Amino acid sequence: SQQGEEDPQALSIQEGENATMNCSYKTSINNLQWYRQNSGRGLVHLILIRSNEREKHSGRLRVTLDTSKKSSSLLITASRAADTASYFCATDLGAGGTSYGKLTFGQGTILTVHP
Amino acid sequence: NAGVTQTPKFQVLKTGQSMTLQCAQDMNHEYMSWYRQDPGMGLRLIHYSVGAGITDQGEVPNGYNVSRSTTEDFPLRLLSAAPSQTSVYFCASSYHRGLGSYNEQFFGPGTRLTVL
Numbered sequence: 001s002q003q004g005e006e007d008p009q010a011l012s013i014q015e016g017e018n019a020t021m022n023c024s025y026k027t028s029i030n031n032l033q034w035y036r037q038n039s040g041r042g043l044v045h046l047i048l049i050r051s052n053e054r055e056k057h058s059g060r061l062r063v064t065l066d067t068s069k070k071s072s073s074l075l076i077t078a079s080r081a082a083d084t085a086s087y088f089c090a091t092d093l094g095a096g097g098t099s100y101g102k103l104t105f106g107q108g109t110i111l112t113v114h115p
Numbered sequence: 116n117a118g119v120t121q122t123p124k125f126q127v128l129k130t131g132q133s134m135t136l137q138c139a140q141d142m143n144h145e146y147m148s149w150y151r152q153d154p155g156m157g158l159r160l161i162h163y164s165v166g167a168g169i170t171d172q173g174e175v176p177n178g179y180n181v182s183r184s185t186t187e188d189f190p191l192r193l194l195s196a197a198p199s200q201t202s203v204y205f206c207a208s209s210y211h212r213g214l215g216s217y218n219e220q221f222f223g224p225g226t227r228l229t230v231l
Binding site: 004033035041042043044045048088090102103104105106107108 | 119148150155156157158159160163173174205207219220221222223224225
């Protein structure tokens with residue numbers, strides 16, 4: 001079963017607008033990560049937020065984590081056409097506080113940014 | 116550094132054939148994983164390894180074998196290919212900083228496999 005569920009499945013916006021993607025998960029996590037995948041390519045790591053963190057920023061990216069609701073959101077501000085890609089959340093369940101690189105991915109959000 | 120490399124990029128097999136997907140990384144990462152990606156399913160973990168000589172099953176291991184004889188290489192073997200194994204396969208590696216530390220995955224470019 002999928003640990004992460006993402007919403008919306010697809011998002012279409014204009015350049016300059018903000019894009020928000022949401023991820024919900026089912027069990028306790030060690031950390032949550034967001035990845036981007038351009039069409040036909042491998043995944044690229046964007047940002048990692050630990051279970052004891054509530055918000056994290058990286059450039060135009062802002063990630064929030066609400067462990068009580070088992071949910072996370074990814075905000076991309078001032079979007080560009082180059083942001084067009086699929087975005088995946090991934091949860092690391094860990095084991096005794098140690099991460100083993102064993103991630104469970106959501107099904108992804110397809111973001112299209114129109115010039 | 117080349118990062119994570121995968122070969123081949125594309126492969127077509129007939130049902131019942133066997134083959135090995137190659138994965139190598141030059142970052143001295145302890146952890147390596149294989150995922151498959153199917154439309155609308157995200158990525159699902161097939162097998163993973165926490166170091167040379169140590170492997171374990173992921174979510175969808177049936178029909179696949181792995182071994183890890185060196186830190187750099189983590190090949191995935193399809194024993195008897197089936198049409199249900201048509202997918203895009205990604206290899207990933209990550210580093211471990213010790214108890215309580217966290218890591219990110221570095222992904223290869225993928226192998227697109229079609230089983231007829």
